[in-house]
Every structure is written in structure tokens, then in C-alpha cells.
Amino acid sequence: MGEIIKQEAIEGKLVESLEVKRLGELAADCAELGLDSILDDGIVKDIPILRTAVSIAKIGFNIRDRIYIKKIASFLSQIGNTTQEQREAFIEKYCGDTKRFEEAVLLILEQTDSMEKSCLIGKIFKACILGKITYENAFRLSEMVNKALWGDLNLMFNRTDSKKEQQRLFTAGLYNISERSPGSQAISFDDIGKIRYEQNDYAFALTMIHQERFDELNICYLGLEAENSNKRASDRQN
Numbered sequence: 001m002g003e004i005i006k007q008e009a010i011e012g013k014l015v016e017s018l019e020v021k022r023l024g025e026l027a028a029d030c031a032e033l034g035l036d037s038i039l040d041d042g043i044v045k046d047i048p049i050l051r052t053a054v055s056i057a058k059i060g061f062n063i064r065d066r067i068y069i070k071k072i073a074s075f076l077s078q079i080g081n082t083t084q085e086q087r088e089a090f091i092e093k094y095c096g097d098t099k100r101f102e103e104a105v106l107l108i109l110e111q112t113d114s115m116e117k118s119c120l121i122g123k124i125f126k127a128c129i130l131g132k133i134t135y136e137n138a139f140r141l142s143e144m145v146n147k148a149l150w151g152d153l154n155l156m157f158n159r160t161d162s163k164k165e166q167q168r169l170f171t172a173g174l175y176n177i178s179e180r181s182p183g184s185q186a187i188s189f190d191d192i193g194k195i196r197y198e199q200n201d202y203a204f205a206l207t208m209i210h211q212e213r214f215d216e217l218n219i220c221y222l223g224l225e226a227e228n229s230n231k232r233a234s235d236r237q238n
Contacts, residue, residue: 078122
């Protein structure tokens with residue numbers, strides 16, 4: 001976060017922004033006008049956290065501030081694709097400790113290294129607001145996104161990732177070592193080159209979130225009602 005925009009200055013503004021009735025217009029404006037345009041005008045004046053951040057940053061607007069504000073706007077643009085009633089229910093259920101919630105989300109956004117990741121994290125929380133994944137898994141998936149390279153994630157989403165990317169995604173928590181790998185129980189140095197990886201439920205869910213297939217998320221064991229494991233395995237192969 002830039003030196004100009006301090007956490008204290010925007011405290012309480014993120015939750016307040018989730019309650020804004022016109023938040024859905026942010027998503028439409030982002031799609032039509034782009035983030036740079038809406039930061040200069042448009043719906044920003046009606047979104048408390050963006051209005052405050054832009055107002056403060058203009059005192060000494062630097063590139064780091066602008067990027068940080070764009071990350072927040074990108075995140076909120078995805079949240080805006082939910083109803084005000086759904087967002088209010090989410091706030092009532094999970095945001096009793098407003099400061100703790102906001103610090104956790106804003107820290108995650110600050111640590112993202114691309115707008116694509118900020119957008120994806122917005123989709124993750126949209127899935128949570130829709131009741132498709134748990135609150136805890138929303139943060140867990142967001143942390144996994146930040147641990148991974150966007151290029152690796154993009155290849156995973158398109159099922160074109162190679163073993164090289166899979167190794168890195170394994171480190172991020174999105175792949176498991178296949179039980180078919182030699183020495184999968186106790187890996188020796190000689191086995192490293194023979195290891196096979198397979199996507200886990202987090203990777204499977206993240207792909208559906210990225211593709212906005214929210215209605216299909218109940219087939220993942222991520223804390224809500226799920227189909228049996230045979231159905232999940234079958235869906236992975238299709």
C-alpha cells in the first residue's frame with residue numbers, strides 16, 4: 001500500500017461499499033469503460049472505499065496508490081455481480097468484526113501481483129456470497145492464488161499446464177502428488193523426476209470460479225453439500 005493511502009483512512013469503508021445498492025454498476029462500467037476510466041469519474045463517487053482512497057491519493061497520487069486502488073476496484077467489480085440482499089446476508093453472517101475482515105481482504109489484495117488475480121479473488125468472494133464455498137475456503141483459495149504465478153494458473157484453467165507448472169502449482173496447494181507416482185508415500189531423490197501430479201478439489205473449484213460456473217461448485221468438497229466422489233472424479237475427466 002502506498003504511503004498516502006493508510007489502512008486507518010479507509011477503515012470500515014470496504015464493508016460499507018458492499019452494502020451500496022449501485023455496486024452492480026461498477027461491474028458494468030469496468031466491462032464497458034475499463035478501470036482507468038472509472039477511477040477518473042463514473043461510479044467511484046458512490047463506492048465509499050474507492051471515493052475515499054481516490055480523494056486521499058490525489059494529494060500525492062503515485063503509481064503504487066493507483067495500482068492498489070485498481071486492485072480494490074477490480075475485486076469489487078466481481079462482488080457487484082451479486083444482489084444487495086445476498087451481500088447484506090454475507091455481511092451479517094461473516095463481518096461482525098469489520099476491522100478483522102477488512103484487514104484480511106485488503107492485505108490479500110495488496111499482495112496480488114496482477115489485476116487478473118484481483119479479479120479472480122473477487123470471483124472467489126462472489127462464490128462465498130452466493131453460498132457456494134465457505135468463508136474459510138474463500139480466504140484459503142485467495143491465498144493459493146497469490147502463491148501461484150498467473151501464467152501457471154491460466155494454463156491450469158485451460159488444461160494445458162505441463163509438469164513444470166504442475167510442480168509450482170503443487171507448492172501453491174492446488175495439486176497433489178498422484179497415488180500412482182512411484183514412491184508417493186516416501187519420495188526419494190531418485191523418484192523426483194518420476195512424480196505425477198493431479199489437481200485437487202481446490203484447483204477444480206478455482207477453475208469453475210474462474211469460468212464463472214458457480215452453480216457447479218456443489219460438486220466439490222469445499223465445505224458445503226457435495227455429490228459423491230465418483231461424480232467429482234468423472235467431472236474432472238470430462
